[in-house]
Each structure stands twice: as structure tokens, then as C-alpha cells.
Amino acid sequence: MLGIGEKIPEFDRPAAFPKKTGKIMSEDLKGVWTILFFYPEDFSFICPTEVTGYNSHIKEVEELGGRIIGVSTDSVDTHSAWINELDISYPLISDEDKSLSRAFGVLDESDGRANRATFIIGPDLKIHFVMVTSRNIGRSVTETMRILMAIKTGDSCPADWNPLEEK
Amino acid sequence: MPDDGLEPVEKSKARIEIKGKTRDLVFGMQDGLISILGLVAGVYGAYADHGLVVVITGVTGAIAAAISMAVGSLLSSEAERDLLIAEIEEARKLFEEKPYLAQESLLHKFIDAGLDKPSAYTAVKTLSQNEDVLFDNFRNSILDLPAVEKENPYINATVMFFAFILGSLFPILPFIFLTGQTAYYTALISTGSALFTLGTLKGYFANENALKSGLKFFIIAVIAGVSSEFAGTVVGDLLTSFLA
Numbered sequence: 519m520l521g522i523g524e525k526i527p528e529f530d531r532p533a534a535f536p537k538k539t540g541k542i543m544s545e546d547l548k549g550v551w552t553i554l555f556f557y558p559e560d561f562s563f564i565c566p567t568e569v570t571g572y573n574s575h576i577k578e579v580e581e582l583g584g585r586i587i588g589v590s591t592d593s594v595d596t597h598s599a600w601i602n603e604l605d606i607s608y609p610l611i612s613d614e615d616k617s618l619s620r621a622f623g624v625l626d627e628s629d630g631r632a633n634r635a636t637f638i639i640g641p642d643l644k645i646h647f648v649m650v651t652s653r654n655i656g657r658s659v660t661e662t663m664r665i666l667m668a669i670k671t672g673d674s675c676p677a678d679w680n681p682l683e684e685k
Numbered sequence: 686m687p688d689d690g691l692e693p694v695e696k697s698k699a700r701i702e703i704k705g706k707t708r709d710l711v712f713g714m715q716d717g718l719i720s721i722l723g724l725v726a727g728v729y730g731a732y733a734d735h736g737l738v739v740v741i742t743g744v745t746g747a748i749a750a751a752i753s754m755a756v757g758s759l760l761s762s763e764a765e766r767d768l769l770i771a772e773i774e775e776a777r778k779l780f781e782e783k784p785y786l787a788q789e790s791l792l793h794k795f796i797d798a799g800l801d802k803p804s805a806y807t808a809v810k811t812l813s814q815n816e817d818v819l820f821d822n823f824r825n826s827i828l829d830l831p832a833v834e835k836e837n838p839y840i841n842a843t844v845m846f847f848a849f850i851l852g853s854l855f856p857i858l859p860f861i862f863l864t865g866q867t868a869y870y871t872a873l874i875s876t877g878s879a880l881f882t883l884g885t886l887k888g889y890f891a892n893e894n895a896l897k898s899g900l901k902f903f904i905i906a907v908i909a910g911v912s913s914e915f916a917g918t919v920v921g922d923l924l925t926s927f928l929a
Contacts, residue, residue, distance in 0.1 A: 561806035563788035592802070599803040 519623030519635075519650065526643050527621040533587075533611045534597035542587065542611050544643065551584035551670065552639040553662060556624050556632035558653060560592040560600035560610075568634075571659035573606040578663060582670055589613050591631055624650060636662055638669060704890050713754060713845035715883055715902075717852025721747050722876040722906060723913040725856045729869050730917025731924075736868065739860045747853035755846035762838035769833055776828050780820050787823035788813060794826055855879045856910075869914065877906040 520526065526544055533542040547554075557568060572586050579586055589611040592600070597610040611618065613632070619625035624635040636657055638647035646669050651657055668675040725743040732738045780787050788809050795805035812819045824830045859871035884902025888895035 559802075561792065561802040563785040563792060563809070596802055603803070603806070 519648070520621075520637070520645055521648060522645055524645050526637075526639055526645065527618075529618050529621065531611045531613060531618055532594045533609045534594050534601055535609045536601055536607050539594050539598060540609075542609060547587075547639055548643055549641045551579075551582065551641060551666060552637075553579060553584060553586045553666065554589065554637045554639055555586070555657070555662075556589045556619060556622065556635040558631040558634070559590055560596050561603070564654075564656070566604060568656050568659065569600075569606060570604055573604070573608065575659055575663055576607055579666070582666060584666060587611060589618060589632065591616055591619060591625075626653075638662070638666055640669075707886075707890070709758065709841045709845045710848045711883055711887060713751075713848030714852035715880065716754060717747065717751065717849035718855055718876050718880050718883075719906060719909050720750060721853035722856035722872065723909045725860060725872060726869065726910045727913040727917035727920075729860070730914040730919075731921025733865065733869075736860050736864050739868075740857060743853065743857040743860065747850060747857065751846045751849035751853070754849050755842040758845045759838050759842035762841060766833060766838065769830065772828075772830055773824060773833065776824055776830060777820065780823060784813075784816075784819070787819060787827070790827045791819075791822060852879070873907065873910045876910065877903045880906040 526547070528544045530541060530543045533540055553572070555568070555572065569588060572588070576586060586608040587610070588608065590597075591613050592610075593614050594612040597612055600606075601610060613619050616625050616630055619632040622635065622637065624633045625631075626633055633650055634653065634655070634657055635648070635650040637645055640646050647662075647665050649657065649662075664680055667681050668679060721743055724746045725739050728739045728742045791809045791812065792805050795808055796802060800808065809819075812822055821832075825832070855876045856872040859868045859875060862868075863871055880902040881899040883899075885895045885899035887893075887902070888898025891898070
């Protein structure tokens with residue numbers, strides 16, 4: 519799995535956006551902070567809490583100069599239907615050939631689905647934060663937000679530092 | 686009932702219900718026919734000249750076996766029912782704690798059955814509008830747990846008791862009204878004919894060749910009767926010479 523300080527691999531993958539489809543390339547991530555999160559699959563009754571959780575923080579991420587992108591091994595059409603179903607406003611990359619999940623080292627080869635992994639990628643395309651959990655444990659979106667804010671301070675932050683609470 | 690075009694479904698449901706209800710009747714009667722034919726034929730083999738012994742053995746054997754069958758049916762039905770209720774309660778607990786697991790497993794079941802993901806998701810989401818509907822589908826399709834039967838196990842046991850007694854009359858009655866070989870062959874033929882009828886009915890309900898099924902039952906009756914009579918003769922002769 520890719521670790522802190524490593525540069526993300528080059529990729530060029532189809533993606534579903536709200537109301538359209540297109541492509542997302544690694545180059546598109548240059549110059550912005552990106553929360554790239556992998557999840558096992560669309561149309562699941564377990565995943566939506568994370569997918570919708572990220573959606574509810576989209577404005578705060580954008581205010582921080584960042585963006586959110588989800589990735590799973592589903593097709594673009596399935597992603598489009600999922601975006602409509604959940605009314606989410608960030609893109610989902612289709613990693614149908616599993617190359618991106620494999621390149622990031624988060625593919626579960628036994629069933630061809632991605633593990634729950636979150637990467638915070640800097641404007642320099644280097645990884646600043648990695649977290650992977652097992653399939654049955656949902657991630658904390660607010661914790662990811664806290665980490666992004668902490669990284670963006672460019673300073674040292676103590677344990678449990680939480681600007682969200684200070685607000 | 687309004688004509689909503691569901692008549693074929695209703696007919697099919699009624700047919701399945703009849704099949705279920707006749708199970709104890711057929712099973713009890715079949716057992717009464719075969720086991721009591723075996724018993725009376727065996728005793729006849731050993732005591733061919735003592736028709737009363739054959740009748741008394743047949744009647745007491747039939748009553749004892751009918752009680753045993755009915756009690757067995759009652760206890761096993763109750764045990765099965767209790768276990769099923771406990772399993773359903775466990776399943777309900779899991780369902781109430783983690784309903785998304787039920788949803789997820791149904792989702793994958795539908796996808797495996799051939800629905801695409803969005804359709805399967807919509808189906809499960811629709812089922813999820815009613816907690817009981819969702820649980821029933823989870824219990825039935827995922828856990829393979831049937832609903833608790835509304836049938837009264839005491840009625841089933843009573844049916845089995847009388848079915849066994851009814852079946853046992855075919856091999857016993859000839860020994861009451863006839864004697865010797867005539868009684869034996871009449872018992873063999875009447876029991877075989879009754880079993881042939883049962884076999885035919887079973888074949889009809891199971892959508893099998895009714896004649897083939899009937900003949901199979903008939904042959905079983907003949908084998909049971911003849912082999913028991915032979916065993917009774919051999920054992921009777923051996924014991925007679927041993928005790929003499």
C-alpha cells in the first residue's frame with residue numbers, strides 16, 4: 519500500500535459526476551488537496567453512511583481548497599445511478615479494471631473489491647495521510663476533516679487537536 | 686372473491702395445502718399397513734393354526750404402534766416448533782440490532798439471482814419500507830427459516846393415530862373373518878391393494894408416474910408380508926425344536 523510522502527501513481531480513469539460522466543486523471547489532482555477514498559461497492563446498505571457523510575462535508579472541504587473523490591470497482595453507469603440515488607455532488611471514479619485500487623495497494627484480490635481506505639493527497643500529488651479499515655468498520659468523516667485541517671495548518675498539532683470544536 | 690385473475694395461484698396454494706395435510710394421513714396409514722402386515726404374517730408363520738393369536742397380536746401391536754407414532758409425531762412437532770421459534774427469535778434480535786445486514790444479504794441474494802445492482806437495491810429498499818416484510822424475506826430467503834406453522838400438532842398426532850389404525854385393519858380383518866392360508870393371502874392382497882392405492886395417490890401428488898409408484902408400494906407390501914411370514918415360520922420352528 520502507498521505510504522506517507524509517496525507520489526500517487528499516474529492514472530486516467532472514467533468517472534461519474536453529478537448529471538454527467540467523464541474522466542479523472544492524476545494530473546487533475548495537482549494543485550488541490552484531495553480526499554480520495556476507496557470503498558467496496560455502490561448500492562450497498564453499509565457504505566451509504568460514508569458516501570453521504572462525505573457529501574455533507576463537501577462545502578467545508580471546498581472552503582479548505584480541497585475536493586473529495588470516491589473510488590470503487592463499479593462501472594460508470596452504476597456510479598451514475600448511485601450518485602442519483604444518494605444525490606451526492608462529488609465524482610466517483612470507476613475502477614472497473616481494478617488497476618487504481620491495485621496501484622494504491624487497497625484491492626482485496628479475493629473478491630476484487632477495494633478495502634475502505636482514505637488518502638489525503640497534497641497539491642504536489644504526494645500522500646499526506648493514509649487510513650485503512652476493515653470492510654465492516656465505517657470511517658469517521660469528521661476525523662478525516664480534522665486531519666485535513668491539521669495538515670493544512672502546516673504546523674504541529676497535538677493529539678485531539680480539534681478546530682471543529684473550537685468553531 | 687373478485688375475479689382478479691389469481692385463480693391459478695389460489696388453486697396451486699390449495700393443492701400444496703392439501704398435500705401438506707395428507708402427509709400425516711398417508712404416512713400413518715402406510716406405516717400401519719406395512720408394519721402390521723409384517724407382524725401378523727410373522728405370527729401367522731409361527732402359529733398358522735392359531736388365528737386368535739394372530740388377531741390379538743395384530744390388534745395390540747396396532748394400538749401400541751399407533752400410540753407410539755402419534756406421540757412421536759406430537760413430540761417431534763413440538764420440539765421442531767420450539768426450536769424454530771427460538772431460531773426466529775434469535776434472527777429477529779440480530780435483525781433489530783443490525784437491519785443493514787439483512788438488507789445487504791438480501792441485496793446480494795437478488796444480485797446473485799440475476800438482478801442488476803440498482804434494481805436489486807430498489808427492491809430491497811422497497812421491502813425495507815415495512816420492517817416485518819423485510820424481516821420475513823430475510824428469515825425465509827437468507828436464513829432458510831420457515832414461518833411457524835399454524836397447524837395444531839395435536840390434530841396431526843390424532844390424524845396419524847387413526848390413519849395407522851385404519852391401515853392396520855387391512856392385514857388384521859382377514860384373520861378375524863377367515864382362517865388359515867385364505868386369511869393370510871387375503872391379508873396380503875388387501876394390504877397390497879391398499880398400498881397400491883396409496884402409492885398411486887402419492888405418485889399423483891408428487892407429479893410422478895402414478896402406476897409405477899403404486900406398483901412400488903404393492904411390491905413393498907408383498908415383500909414385507911412374505912418375508913415376515915417366512916421369518917415367523919423359521920423362528921417358530923427353531924424355537925419349537927429348541928424348547929422341545
